[in-house]
Amino acid sequence: MSGRSIGWVAGTAAAVLVAAGAITYAVAQDGGGQETRTPDARSADAGFARDMAVHHQQAVEMSYIVRDRTKNEEVRRLAYDIAQTQANQRGMLLGWLDLWGLPKVSADPPMTWMGMGDMPAGKDGALMPGMATNTELKKLQSLDGKQAEVLYLQLMTDHHKGGIHMAEGCVDKCTVGVEKRLAQGMVDAQQSEIELMAGMLKERGAQPRS
16 A cells, blocks of 8 residues: 555544544534434435545545646645545545444435436446546546646536535535535535636636536
8 A cells, every 4th residue: 555545544534533523513513402313324414425425535536646647736736635625524424424323335326315316327437427437537547747637627627516516415405514514615615626727727728628
């Protein structure tokens, strides 16, 4: 295992511990002193935690790919920030599932909790809206410099748009206050990054794909 991977694992483990304290505090606060019901396996809270953990994992993967394919400090810094933020959030989401005693995988199709379980099965590895296909990831791995930067920024813009759609679904449907707040934070931060990436693409003579 590389030093980078070890660091990611350690960071995720720490995030899970933080999540344990956060959810305990949140239950006490959101419950107003009354007993708070733990979400069940098919709830929006559990569905969002499972699906966004998978969604985030790909963002981390793409960010590490581009970090190794370019020397541009602006892109490398953005990729590092996205990887760290989403790895930590993923640790919190998985930590909550552990605390709720719920499985991290489900027999239900992705997005079922949003009423989108009947959407076409994931094509070429793109399991949810905004996710890159396996073919796109392989292409990113094959490029260098400006070409890698442009494709990464385009793929991550699409990825963020899909993530925002899911996070808005949690804001609307989730019942655990701390999770709803995390989801709203995702919406705000990723929208800001979409605007930043649009400017970075323009500087490179490119634009978002959609």
